[in-house]
Amino acid sequence: MVGLADCNNFFVSCERTLNPALENRPVVVLSNNDGCVVARSNEAKRAGVKMGQPAFQIKERIQSGEIIAISGNHLLYRDISLHIHDIFRRYAPKTLDYSVDEAFLIMEGIPASSLREIGEAIARNCWDEVHIPVTIGFAPSKTLAKIVAESCKKRGRRVGVLQAAESARPVIEKMSISDLWGIGRRLSKRLYAAGIYTIADFADRDLSWIRATLGINGERSWREIHGEDCIELAHVESSMQDSISESRTFPEDVDDYDWIRARVAIYAADCCRKLRAMRGECKTLGVWLETNRFHTDRALSHPQGTVHFGLHTNDTVAVCNAAIRVLDTIFLPDVPFKRAGVWLTDIVPSEAVMPSLFDSQEFLHAKNLRRHLMKTVDRINLSPGAPVIRLASQITQGHPGHNDGYSSSFQAPKK
Ligand SMILES: [Mg+2]
Incomplete structure (x- = not known):
C-alpha cells in the first residue's frame, strides 16, 4: 500500500503558525512581487478566491479587510516542510518527497489493518509539533492514494484507507478527468472530445485505446487507477535545481x-x-x-x-x-x-x-x-x-x- 500525505492549504497554515490571528479568517498568500494568489485558506476558498487569481482582481476586498493577503515567506515554508517530511519518515519505511507539502509513503511490509492508526499518528504529530493540518490517503497505488487524500479533504477527514481499487468507484465516478494526477488541461480536452469526462470513464476504456491515444504515461495512469502501483517518482519529478x-x-x-x-x-x-x-x-x-x-x-x-x-x-x-x-x-x-x-x-x-x-x-x-x-x-x-x-x-x-x-x-x- 502507498500513502499520500498532503498538508492542507500549506502556505496559509505556515503563516498561521506565526500569527494565530489568521485562524478562521479568509487568508491568501501571494506570489513573488504580490502578483497572484498561490495559497488560500478554506475561508478564502469559500469566499470565491480562485487559485492563481491575479491580486489586482481582489484588491478592493483586500483593502476593505475582507480578505487578508500575505506576501510569501518561502524560507519559513521550507523550514516547516523539512520538519513535516521528517515526521513522515518516522512512520513510513520509505518516503518519496513529492513537493514542499506532499510526500508518498511507501508502506511495504506494513499490514493494511494498521494504516489508519499510522495515518492518525502522523496527522496528530504534524499538528502537535508544527501546527500544520495534514491529510493522508492510503491506497494500492499512488494515483489512488492522491484521490483518497483529495476526497478526505473535501469531507474534512484526516485519514482515508482504500483497501481495493474497485472501492474507489463511487468517488471516481464523480471526479472530473481533469483532476486525475498527470492529466493536464490539454490532455483532458482531448479526452472530453473522446467522451471521457470522469475518471471512471477513463478507467472503463480499453487499455489498448488508452495506450494508442495517450502513450506510456496514459497507460501508467490507467494501471494505477486499476490498483497497480507503477508510477515512479522519477517519471514525474525533475531532480534538484542546478x-x-x-x-x-x-x-x-x-x-x-x-x-x-x-x-x-x-x-x-x-x-x-x-x-x-x-x-x-x-x-x-x-x-x-x-x-x-x-x-x-x-x-x-x-x-x-x-x-x-x-x-x-x-x-x-x-x-x-x-x-x-x-x-x-x-x-x-x-x-x-x-x-x-x-x-x-x-x-x-x-x-x-x-x-x-x-x-x-x-x-x-x-x-x-x-x-x-x-x-x-x-x-x-x-x-x-x-x-x-x-x-x-x-x-x-x-x-x-x-x-x-x-x-x-x-x-x-x-x-
Ligand atoms: Mg497541499
Missing part, C-alpha cells in the same frame, strides 16, 4: 567598494540560505558586477569571476569569504556600478556529499558543528524581514537608498 542566484539593481550608480562588498556578502548569504533550505551543497561560486547600461557615453562593463571550492559546501562564512575574494579580483576602482549578483552552481544533495578518505576526524567533527551552527542561524532568521543574525561583512552604513542593507527589504527608488 543553480541558485541573487542579484539586484542598485538605487544609483555606486563606486564605493565597502558598500558593494556588503551587497555581495548579502547576496551570497541569501544564496546559502536557499541552498541549505533545499538541502544542497555547491562546489562553484560566481560573482558579477555590471555598469549602468543606460549610460551611452561609457562602454558597458560586466566583470565576473568564479571560484571552485575544494569540497562541497553550504556554509555562509565560507561562501561569503570566497565571494569577497572573487569581488576583489574583479572590482574596478573609480568605475560606478549599477548591478551586482552572486550565483552558486554544481549543486548536489547534502546526503550525496561523501567525506573524503583523507578527511581527518577533527575536520569532519568541525564540519558537523558548522552544520549545526548554520541550522540554528537559519531557524533564528526565519521571521520575515532582515535576518537577525548576519555576518559583519553584510553590514555597511551611509550607503545609497537608506535601506538597512538587507536585500529582501532592498527597494530601488521609483524613477
